[in-house]
Amino acid sequence: MATQYAITGTTAKEIAASVERGVSDGSLGPGAALPPVRRLADVLGVSPGTVATAYKELRARGIVVTRGRGGTVVAEVPSVAPRRPPKVPEGLRDLAGGHPDPALLPGLVPPSRLSPGARSHRATPRLARLEEAVRDWLGPDGVPVEHVTFAHGALDLIARLLSVELRPGDAVAMEDPGYHHLLDLVAALGLRAVPVAVDDEGVRPDALEAALRAGVRAVVCSPRAQNPYGGTFTRARRDALVGVLRTAPDVLVVENDHASEVAGAPLWTLTDGGLARWVHVRTVSKFLGTDLRLTAAACDATTLARHDGRLLLTSGWVSHLLQETVHSLLTDDATRALVTHAREAYALRRTALLRELSARGIEAHGVSGMNLWVPVRDESAIVNGLRSRGWWVAAGARFRLAAPPGVRISVAELEPADGALLAADFAGVLGESEATYGG
Numbered sequence: 001m002a003t004q005y006a007i008t009g010t011t012a013k014e015i016a017a018s019v020e021r022g023v024s025d026g027s028l029g030p031g032a033a034l035p036p037v038r039r040l041a042d043v044l045g046v047s048p049g050t051v052a053t054a055y056k057e058l059r060a061r062g063i064v065v066t067r068g069r070g071g072t073v074v075a076e077v078p079s080v081a082p083r084r085p086p087k088v089p090e091g092l093r094d095l096a097g098g099h100p101d102p103a104l105l106p107g108l109v110p111p112s113r114l115s116p117g118a119r120s121h122r123a124t125p126r127l128a129r130l131e132e133a134v135r136d137w138l139g140p141d142g143v144p145v146e147h148v149t150f151a152h153g154a155l156d157l158i159a160r161l162l163s164v165e166l167r168p169g170d171a172v173a174m175e176d177p178g179y180h181h182l183l184d185l186v187a188a189l190g191l192r193a194v195p196v197a198v199d200d201e202g203v204r205p206d207a208l209e210a211a212l213r214a215g216v217r218a219v220v221c222s223p224r225a226q227n228p229y230g231g232t233f234t235r236a237r238r239d240a241l242v243g244v245l246r247t248a249p250d251v252l253v254v255e256n257d258h259a260s261e262v263a264g265a266p267l268w269t270l271t272d273g274g275l276a277r278w279v280h281v282r283t284v285s286k287f288l289g290t291d292l293r294l295t296a297a298a299c300d301a302t303t304l305a306r307h308d309g310r311l312l313l314t315s316g317w318v319s320h321l322l323q324e325t326v327h328s329l330l331t332d333d334a335t336r337a338l339v340t341h342a343r344e345a346y347a348l349r350r351t352a353l354l355r356e357l358s359a360r361g362i363e364a365h366g367v368s369g370m371n372l373w374v375p376v377r378d379e380s381a382i383v384n385g386l387r388s389r390g391w392w393v394a395a396g397a398r399f400r401l402a403a404p405p406g407v408r409i410s411v412a413e414l415e416p417a418d419g420a421l422l423a424a425d426f427a428g429v430l431g432e433s434e435a436t437y438g439g
Contacts, residue, residue: 225369
């Protein structure tokens with residue numbers, strides 16, 4: 001029971017607000033237990049129904065969860081206190097951030113023609129020339145492009161769709177291990193994440209089938225450069241997954257192709273498999289610039305209407321200045337050449353580290369993208385051991401639901417020679433922690 005924070009209030013709204021304040025200021029941390037309904041009601045002098053209503057509101061907003069006989073506790077990632085990665089200690093080589101190499105990004109030049117006057121773009125939220133460029137970008141990869149739209153980043157689009165399509169308490173199939181910001185987003189929306197195991201070919205069909213039997217209403221997955229595992233769909237895997245998904249036509253399939261042009265692997269998309277509800281999502285931040293908050297998406301007609309209807313009621317549109325900038329880069333020959341060079345550089349750095357780790361008997365996964373996933377017995381021992389040798393890698397706990405432990409290494413700025421040094425240090429740390437790691 002929470003003993004360091006006194007919940008106050010005489011109405012359900014006041015009680016819920018009191019708990020929220022405790023969570024947001026850190027007085028009630030993740031996993032902290034709230035008093036049983038009747039006990040808190042006695043302390044506050046209110047009816048048990050008032051407390052129950054407060055707890056129900058907090059659950060719906062993703063601040064607390066109920067664990068049966070385990071009672072009501074603060075969510076691991078409460079919506080009012082988003083989880084952030086640890087700060088990189090001074091003097092360490094950062095291999096945890098997952099950001100692209102700045103040297104492989106084009107220079108950003110704002111368009112010379114600015115949007116004239118202070119006027120609404122709700123009537124024409126998308127530039128026709130960028131729509132056409134997006135169709136030229138997605139279409140050759142097999143993605144149906146009859147309906148396209150834009151958003152302020154992949155998380156922005158996915159959050160909007162999940163909030164429109166689902167209600168708090170609904171289940172979403174999520175890759176495990178998976179992208180930690182997506183896992184946090186699902187929790188913050190009050191949704192329930194159902195783990196779906198992945199391997200070097202992405203989502204496993206048997207795990208997806210089990211999630212569908214569990215009643216998920218949406219599936220979020222990556223067709224290539226899966227973060228953090230690095231898996232990529234093969235043709236056979238794509239076909240198997242489509243076969244599973246066709247048994248659940250009402251389930252929304254969100255395909256997050258976040259690395260796209262620099263994934264280092266071909267796209268085998270689920271979206272050309274005749275599914276009823278689907279969206280293919282692509283950002284430009286990994287190859288054009290992390291500050292370009294624009295996502296392009298292709299989707300079925302129903303998904304388009306629901307997404308754009310909510311977008312028009314909130315931010316209205318994606319900045320036309322941003323759209324102009326992205327269009328100019330997508331259609332620029334010099335930028336295309338730089339992106340090709342970046343894709344080759346990331347592939348070289350990734351495969352070099354994989355080779356060095358394998359030569360030392362260390363299992364690692366990363367057939368595409370910018371990250372490697374290394375299974376370990378004790379994440380803390382590896383992270384702290386590498387820290388003592390000047391490297392900062394990401395502990396896998398942020399990425400896992402039910403998957404075994406591991407660490408994520410981002411290779412975007414890791415030249416092959418540095419990869420050899422890291423692999424040698426990794427092997428040394430494993431040797432030092434053999435009692436913990438090797439058993």
